[in-house]
Amino acid sequence: MSQPPAGPDLDRRRAYRLGLGAETLAAWALRLKGWRILARRFKAGPGEIDLVARKGNIVAFVEVKARRSRDAALEAITPASRRRIVRAAKVFVARHPKAVFHTLRFDVVLVVPGRWPEHIEDAFPDTD
Template sequence: MSGGRKAAEKRGRRAESLAAFYLRLKGYRILDQRCRLKVGELDIVAEKGGCVVFVEVKRRKTRAAALEAITPKQRARIERAALLWTAKHKKAQQSLRFDVITIAWPAWPTHIKDAWAENVQATL
């Protein structure tokens, strides 16, 4: 792995750790982090109020750039990974949600609940 790639990986891990801490402060229970499955990776899997939440963490210079980094192809991969995770952990009966946490340092993380909703781009 090149030096630039290692640095990016380290920044990504720090962003995910900060996002998990932030979710804990908001009352979420972290079920899994950096979960690698055959079909893709899930940054954070959390639970709150009987809902399993799959959280994609994006760290960019701006919140808009972070949201733009989540492509339809990536969303589909996250959804496939989530379905595999729920089957493996017997959570299929619970409600599921896809959230995004954007980190645009030095601002505090922004948590977008139900980020797959069509109106997310309107919040930019």
């Protein structure tokens, strides 16, 4: 049996599966640290938040990045992607007004092969 030819569609499906797996792993890592996952893949207009999590009085909008290295994962969080996340977070808060009574922040979880996911708290400011 031959393999289907590689191409943009196959690459896109692989990237989607990799991202979904990384988000699942990140969600479990956060749960083990006491976080409750409020939403996964929250979409709002052109923006998307991978995970929305709550622990105590904190609601974190979490960007998950899976790359071959920690540096590559950090580099993948561009100013444009941060702006999209911030805009989506504002929509989330508008739809969930009780969220304003919590400390809101933007976290990142880096998923690198062979390592436990790294949770970076308050990774970037709300600058939109």
